[in-house]
Amino acid sequence: MISMSSGAIPNVGGRDIAQILEPQGSPRQNIPGFDPEYADIVDYILRCTHRIWEQKDVGLIATHYGSDIVVHMMTGPNFGMDGVIAGTARTLSAFPDRTLTGEAVIWSDEGAKHGAGAYLSSHRITSTATNLGASELGPATGKRISFTTIADCLCKANLIIEEWLVRDYSHMALQLGYHPRAVARLHAAADKAKGEERAEWRQARMQAIAAAPRTGWSDEPFPDAAADPHAFATALFDQIVTHRRFGRVREVYSPAARWSGPGGRRLFGWGEISGWYTAIIGSFGDARIHIQHIAHVPAGDGALDIAVRWELAGTHDGAGLYGAPTGEAIYILAVTHMRVVDGRIVDEVTVFDEVALMRQMEGGL
Amino acid sequence: MSALAELETALWHGEYHRLAESHSHRAIREDSMAVSKGRDAILTQWVEKAGLAAEVTADLGDVVAVTGADKGWLLHRWVWREDGRILREVEVTNRLRDIGASAVHPPIGELRAGLGQFAAPAQPDLPPRFPDQARDLASGLHQAWNGRAFSKGVPSEISTLIRDMPDATFYFEHAAVRDEAIAVLFRVAGHHHSGRRIRLIGSHLVQPGATPQTVIDWSAYAAQQAAQHIDYGAP
Numbered sequence: 018m019i020s021m022s023s024g025a026i027p028n029v030g031g032r033d034i035a036q037i038l039e040p041q042g043s044p045r046q047n048i049p050g051f052d053p054e055y056a057d058i059v060d061y062i063l064r065c066t067h068r069i070w071e072q073k074d075v076g077l078i079a080t081h082y083g084s085d086i087v088v089h090m091m092t093g094p095n096f097g098m099d100g101v102i103a104g105t106a107r108t109l110s111a112f113p114d115r116t117l118t119g120e121a122v123i124w125s126d127e128g129a130k131h132g133a134g135a136y137l138s139s140h141r142i143t144s145t146a147t148n149l150g151a152s153e154l155g156p157a158t159g160k161r162i163s164f165t166t167i168a169d170c171l172c173k174a175n176l177i178i179e180e181w182l183v184r185d186y187s188h189m190a191l192q193l194g195y196h197p198r199a200v201a202r203l204h205a206a207a208d209k210a211k212g213e214e215r216a217e218w219r220q221a222r223m224q225a226i227a228a229a230p231r232t233g234w235s236d237e238p239f240p241d242a243a244a245d246p247h248a249f250a251t252a253l254f255d256q257i258v259t260h261r262r263f264g265r266v267r268e269v270y271s272p273a274a275r276w277s278g279p280g281g282r283r284l285f286g287w288g289e290i291s292g293w294y295t296a297i298i299g300s301f302g303d304a305r306i307h308i309q310h311i312a313h314v315p316a317g318d319g320a321l322d323i324a325v326r327w328e329l330a331g332t333h334d335g336a337g338l339y340g341a342p343t344g345e346a347i348y349i350l351a352v353t354h355m356r357v358v359d360g361r362i363v364d365e366v367t368v369f370d371e372v373a374l375m376r377q378m379e380g381g382l
Numbered sequence: 383m384s385a386l387a388e389l390e391t392a393l394w395h396g397e398y399h400r401l402a403e404s405h406s407h408r409a410i411r412e413d414s415m416a417v418s419k420g421r422d423a424i425l426t427q428w429v430e431k432a433g434l435a436a437e438v439t440a441d442l443g444d445v446v447a448v449t450g451a452d453k454g455w456l457l458h459r460w461v462w463r464e465d466g467r468i469l470r471e472v473e474v475t476n477r478l479r480d481i482g483a484s485a486v487h488p489p490i491g492e493l494r495a496g497l498g499q500f501a502a503p504a505q506p507d508l509p510p511r512f513p514d515q516a517r518d519l520a521s522g523l524h525q526a527w528n529g530r531a532f533s534k535g536v537p538s539e540i541s542t543l544i545r546d547m548p549d550a551t552f553y554f555e556h557a558a559v560r561d562e563a564i565a566v567l568f569r570v571a572g573h574h575h576s577g578r579r580i581r582l583i584g585s586h587l588v589q590p591g592a593t594p595q596t597v598i599d600w601s602a603y604a605a606q607q608a609a610q611h612i613d614y615g616a617p
Contacts, residue, residue: 031465034407118408118420143408143419163419191485191612199617264496272495272507273555273569280612282487283417285569285581286553287507292491317464340615359510375614 026057029119030317037063037119049134050174052080058136058172059122066140069105070117078102083178090182091350091373092382093218111157112146117166120366121354123324125312127171135173139312139324141354141366142166154190154200154372162192165277167352167368169310169326181309181326183352187371188281197280198340198379201372205381216382219348223330226307226348232259239269242321242357246313249357250325257294258306258329266291271361278367290365297329299337301347304329321357326350333378339371343378386461387441390448394436398428404468411471414582414602415483424471440587440595442560445567447587447595454478456597458585460556460567472567474585477601483609489579493551493571502528506554516557519564519588527552537586537596543603547572547580563589570598576607 025045029037041056048057055061065081068074078101088095088104095104109115120141127135143165148158165188169181187197232255239256240248253269256262267287276284276293284290298304309326316322329349334342351369355362376382383391389404401421411418411427418424436457440447448457457475461468494502506524508517526534528551532541544550550572558565565587574580582602587595 029408031467033467116420120408145420145423163423196617198614202617267496271509273509273553280487282490284490285571287495288493288551289489289491289571291495296490336615338614340613361510363510371614 026059026124026314028059028122028314028316029063034118038067047134048136051134052175055175058124058138061172061175062122062124062138062140062170063119066117066119066142070109070115073109075102075105075109078105081175081177083176086177086180088180088182089350091348091370092376093216108152111148111150111152112144113149115144115146118143118145121322121324123312123314123322123354125310127173131171131173131178135171137169137171137310137312139167139169139326139352139354141368142168148193152193153204154186154193155195158193160193162189164189164192164281165366165368167324167354167366169324169352181350181352183350183368184370185279185281185368186373187279190372191281197372198375201375201381202379204372204376205379208376208381219377219382222328223346223348226305226328226330229305229307231305234260239265242323242360243319246321246323246357247311250311250313250323250355251308254306254308254325254327257291258297258304261298263291263294266294269360269362270365271358271363274362274365276365276367279369279371296337299335300333300339300342301329301331301337302334304331316356319358320363323355323357325353325355327353339375339378345378345380347374347377349374383438384441384443384446386444386459387438387446390438390446390459393428394434394448396432398425401425401428406464406467406469409468409470411473412583413473413475414599415481415605440563440565440589442558442563442565442587445558445565445585447565450478456595458565458587458595458597460558460565460585472583474567474583474597475599476597477599479601481601481605483602483605485610485612486606488611488613493549493573502530504529508554509556512554513557513559515559516564516566520554520557520566523566523568523586524552524554537594539584539596539598543570543572543582543598547574549573563587574607578607578609580606582606 041060044056046057069077082098082101084098086098120143123139125137127137145163147161150157164185166184170177171179190197190200239252242249256265270290272287276290306329312324314322333345333347349369353367356364392400405421407421409421411424435451436448438446439449444461446459455478460472462470506520525531526536527540550570553569556567568584571581585597
């Protein structure tokens with residue numbers, strides 16, 4: 018039985034992999050220009066991921082990515098479909114047996130901004146893979162690892178036209194036996210050896226974030242997540258991060274909330290989760306946060322899944338999480354997925370690339 | 383016999399193929415040391431136990447208690463389902479064997495969120511949808527364990543943890559009720575005199591006419607005391 022946990026659009030919930038990957042029949046959603054085998058945006062994302070990565074039809078990217086695609090990562094934007102194909106092949110060379118389990122597809126209708134039939138899919142993936150080839154992290158280790166990726170894809174007419182990709186590279190490094198800071202240092206050294214200025218795109222983003230108007234003080238209760246998920250998520254980041262009101266974690270998280278974050282961190286409950294926010298500001302005291310996008314879907318049994326893509330700019334001026342302060346300006350691109358039950362966050366996954374973060378601290382990017 | 387009890391019995395008899403139907407491909411298993419992701423990872427862990435003998439001794443529907451053939455080894459398994467298939471498991475066992483620990487991130491945050499100098503509150507903070515029939519028990523455990531009201535009766539497992547970790551704090555995550563049996567899934571975190579924050583998952587089962595059963599992963603307790611910390615500042 019398919020669990021129609023996203024209204025009329027079946028999601029990963031309640032379906033085993035065989036059901037997810039079988040042909041879904043005629044379209045269940047307004048998806049003009051999509052290949053006729055796809056029934057909706059969730060089906061498109063889950064099955065094209067399987068076809069490209071697990072069935073190794075890497076060339077299928079040519080019919081699923083725009084030729085002028087931009088893929089935003091914390092290491093910078095990557096332009097063009099050829100780069101996507103090359104990057105996919107590189108990853109598969111390093112991890113040839115990679116499986117990509119779709120944990121969630123939190124999507125939004127982007128028709129108002131990008132025309133009818135445009136959708137944003139925030140796809141959280143647990144990958145399991147054996148490191149049989151050299152990767153950007155180092156030589157092959159033969160180790161089997163598991164890591165989390167979230168890919169936010171803006172899709173229209175069967176093409177991914179813009180993507181934001183976050184991956185837990187530090188957790189990958191740790192499992193492979195590498196020290197994330199050491200990897201970051203090597204990457205930064207290579208950056209500096211080019212003799213170029215620090216990346217313009219990063220400076221531009223940090224300036225834009227710093228220049229954004231700051232919200233005023235508020236003691237308002239948090240909005241009802243079920244009634245207005247967008248306002249709920251916005252208020253959460255505004256109150257807890259922007260205004261440093263870490264104690265308000267107790268108003269929006271379950272006391273038994275489970276939190277997963279970069280580096281494979283796992284936290285539990287109010288104390289540790291508020292500690293995370295404290296430690297981020299303890300590392301970047303002038304941190305400013307900007308939300309790029311919010312999406313939400315029902316998750317079955319009255320629960321709600323919310324995806325928030327956010328970026329943070331600040332100065333590494335504290336020893337909270339990343340060692341002695343370097344004074345470097347830093348930029349984070351991250352995605353957070355949260356499961357809300359009865360107004361409380363019970364489960365949260367935040368992904369960003371700590372290797373790229375520490376690369377900035379080492380003077381790179 | 384519940385579906386979980388029947389499945390558990392079958393798995394202890396080597397019927398690992400049953401996982402293909404009983405579990406979601408996305409299933410995860412959590413214990414006091416790690417989270418394993420995927421049905422295949424759970425299958426691997428079952429195969430590693432091949433040869434051990436055990437039987438189900440309590441059945442609360444989506445919670446079962448299991449006892450090893452030597453009667454000293456205990457396991458409580460908690461499951462959460464999605465359209466019938468198991469999506470999440472928490473396994474609490476006293477293992478009775480040594481295990482190693484990978485390096486972990488240094489601890490973050492406090493144990494008693496926002497309380498400062500206040501004593502433990504009279505009532506526990508319970509998560510959404512905590513079963514109503516288990517609230518009184520959770521409240522009693524909170525008062526005895528977090529409130530240190532040892533006169534109310536505290537299992538030796540709990541008093542040992544509090545003795546070794548004076549700031550040990552207990553969090554009540556979930557409960558199961560069937561007939562007159564109640565099981566409570568809890569977590570405990572505290573700072574051990576080794577200098578490490580210890581974080582464990584525990585399970586407490588109360589049945590009429592039986593001694594309450596509290597299961598703590600003592601192997602994880604020992605392993606976490608020796609775990610190295612990841613230091614991002616010093617590669």
